[in-house]
Amino acid sequence: QKEVEQNSGPLSVPEGAIASLNCTYSDRGSQSFFWYRQYSGKSPELIMSIYSNGDKEDGRFTAQLNKASQYVSLLIRDSQPSDSATYLCAVNVLRFNKFYFGSGTKLNVKP
Amino acid sequence: GAVVSQHPSRVICKSGTSVKIECRSLDFQATTMFWYRQFPKKSLMLMATSNEGSKATYEQGVEKDKFLINHASLTLSTLTVTSAHPEDSSFYICSASTVREETQYFGPGTRLLVL
Numbered sequence: 001q002k003e004v005e006q007n008s009g010p011l012s013v014p015e016g017a018i019a020s021l022n023c024t025y026s027d028r029g030s031q032s033f034f035w036y037r038q039y040s041g042k043s044p045e046l047i048m049s050i051y052s053n054g055d056k057e058d059g060r061f062t063a064q065l066n067k068a069s070q071y072v073s074l075l076i077r078d079s080q081p082s083d084s085a086t087y088l089c090a091v092n093v094l095r096f097n098k099f100y101f102g103s104g105t106k107l108n109v110k111p
Numbered sequence: 112g113a114v115v116s117q118h119p120s121r122v123i124c125k126s127g128t129s130v131k132i133e134c135r136s137l138d139f140q141a142t143t144m145f146w147y148r149q150f151p152k153k154s155l156m157l158m159a160t161s162n163e164g165s166k167a168t169y170e171q172g173v174e175k176d177k178f179l180i181n182h183a184s185l186t187l188s189t190l191t192v193t194s195a196h197p198e199d200s201s202f203y204i205c206s207a208s209t210v211r212e213e214t215q216y217f218g219p220g221t222r223l224l225v226l
Contacts, residue, residue: 031213034215036217043204049213098145099215103153
């Protein structure tokens, strides 16, 4: 069983729609959660971090965390073609001092 | 803030030579740096974790004698690929984090091609 699971996609949404990206993790000791965006040929860039249950909003992005269900998601409102990228979910398990990354979900936003 | 640089961005070398890649945190002190490699259309693969002033911790299956990591200061870590072979061709990415903030900030990556 992988530490972090993501649907590889591709997830296709029309421009202006809400894109919903999901991630599950296996280690209940996970304490912090991150979403990164990676454009093709580039390195990951941080979008959001979330540490406690509930929602966290930043502009068009909302991260949602449910530790009981071991589930974290990212919502992108008013999706733009420039949001087309691979989105990586990362989980930090402090006792191991490293991140576990999902394999990423490829998002395509169609104009 | 939280800018990480890597140098070089791209390198082509002959088989059997060694290549050094530098990773620098430009505006913060990185207590921990991580090295990843990524093959086309694949996810990140953690190679090793390095803490300033101590030996790197390598992931299972990563040869520490082949991938030498040095974390000499709080702003610089280097990865040396020794006796490179074509199968070492990949995208190498470093990241850095601090004790205060768990977030990892990634460098722009180094694309290595071994001929």
